[in-house]
Amino acid sequence: MQYPKELTDALELIWGEGMLSPGGPEKVADMLEGTDLSDHHVLDIGSGLGGIDMLLAAKHGAASVIGIDVEPRLIESARDLAAKRGLSGRVTFQLVTPGKLPFVDSSFDLVFSKDAMLHIADKLALYLEVLRVLKPGGTFIAADFFWSEGAAESGVVNAWLGKSQSDFEFTPPAVALRALIEAGFAEPSVTDLRQELQKANRKEVALLKGPVGQKLSAILGAEIAEMRLTNAERRQAALDSGDLIPCHLRARRPS
Template identity: 35%
Template sequence: MAGAGIQYPDHFITRLQAVWGRGFLSPGGPEEVKRIVDGLDLAGKSLLDIGFGTGGPAAVLASLGAQVTGTDIEPQLLPHAEATRQASDHRDQITLILTDPGPLPFEDASFDVIFSKDSLIHVPDKAAMYGEILRVLRPGGVFAASDWLMGEGAEAARVMAEFNARGYLDFRMATASQTADILRECGFEAVTTLDRNAWYADLAAREVKKVEEELYDDLVREVGTEIMQDWLQIRRHLAEAARLGSLCPTHLRAVKPA
């Protein structure tokens, strides 16, 4: 379901993990993964992780007792995720699978829980993806995810359009209300959204300072001056978009009717 093309070249992985920790390509680390699934009993549950990235979330979910199947469409991510899996005490609970963009390659009603951390932003057709998630969930199963959403209103759309024009990633933005409506239209019930903008706006400002003051010289040696200068400018714009309430990391929760 995600768009084709490499979104995460190795130099980008290096930068993101420097900021967010090894195994993570989006903010919050293990604590944020646990918040996304807060209140769910994962012990012995079959869980699909859509967009395994460099493997950190899958390792956390396995530590909570889940039997994790992780999927991603970018081959260059697999060695990073496999290294994270091998370093985990719960490696035998994690299976990593490369898939093609398009429908999920699983039978109907295959999983108790479907999880995704900040990867669905790349999916152009949200309704098709949520329909696939509903299909492969078992009755009564839970979709628990976070996604980069856009604030409500024309000004938020304008700010994010400007940010997107400068970025490396192909972001396909929706608002929380649009996302909740699509989930309900696809057949989910008990749909909730939790806006994490206030948390992320503060974190994003601190991350820019960290890159500028602590990480810049080391990352220049890793990826080069031109890449770092461009990326630092993008991170400043991202932090400003979050400060203005236009960029809203959001937790999503929905249930497949029993």
């Protein structure tokens, strides 16, 4: 289990109900900029606690959203959240095993993923599956983390990963771009967001040193609050060194 309850409780307190990754609703809106989701059938890969899937349906107007994840507890919680928000009819969740996506060809108008594909090592196999389940002309939008050539030996990266509770499968962004092209996507782009994330992470560190840290400490205990702060500070060092490279991916299945 990569996302135990003590970790997801802390991440929700930082990012909001159902959200396990940085940025909240603004970040999701930013990723979707220029994409009209009305009438869209959407697949969200690595849906976690489902907060993003609620946004895709309720705020961005997707006709249907299927969130998939590998952790049963997260799927159960995401279903509970959809029921609580009255969205169970349009937003559903499915437990999957890593590998082939359990959907027939050409099922979705949009395949979305936020900060989840860093757990999947074989980018070409992953993107081939994304392309397969997209309808012709459909869109792939993801936020993912990569690293620089040689980052495996970087002291700051290893200091951060040593504190991390999750297993990450990083590649350089160029590997992802090549894999998108090789998979057969049209208009592939991998946009480096280091500057933006450096700023956002600094804000997270400040929050963890201030009101959010106090809230975490009061609700989850001082040890967990301290662990989140150390993690964010070490992530900051990995971002500032240039070795950790957050990116937005966009591509289209040819019509």
